[in-house]
């Protein structure tokens with residue numbers, strides 16, 4: 656099912672895209688990949704205030720934030736190793752829902768403990784906005800806030816449950832979005848609770 660009524664053009668909400676079995680397989684895969692590229696705590700540019708989410712990346716390029724700014728880079732900032740490849744299941748997802756002829760180059764992995772959140776922001780560190788952002792939610796439910804392309808405009812709140820997929824494509828590619836809070840204990844998918852969010856992105860023009 657794809658719900659598009661009341662959403663900005665190009666935004667897709669695909670509830671229950673992944674079955675519980677598929678979610679478990681994806682978590683098994685991610686557990687191995689996160690061992691290779693451990694979660695780290697990014698800090699805000701200039702102020703060095705730590706993010707409440709912990710992050711890792713998969714793919715040729717990974718998004719990082721430190722005192723020097725936000726950027727994509729090929730190496731893990733702590734281990735100095737290349738990021739592991741994006742698993743096939745996520746490449747298939749991109750091909751199915753992304754409406755994009757070029758492959759994703761980055762998959763940001765965000766881990767939200769129960770108290771973590773993410774302020775309203777646009778995804779705009781990429782060199783192209785022709786490709787969508789495809790996002791997968793796993794584990795505890797998140798209260799996702801979606802705005803328009805201008806800061807401070809009207810917003811709507813959407814519950815993202817484990818297995819849901821959203822796509823910020825077309826006119827919605829630069830919509831503001833954030834996570835207001837996590838509903839702790841709403842899923843038993845992750846052994847220690849919390850939520851994993853995966854965002855697939857293309858950085859280079861094509």
Ligand code: SIN
Nearest residue numbers: 765790799834852854
């Ligand atoms: C993000 O904007 O990077 C993450 C959004 C989410 O956690 O759903």
Ligand code: MN
Nearest residue numbers: 776777778832
């Ligand atoms: Mn984002």
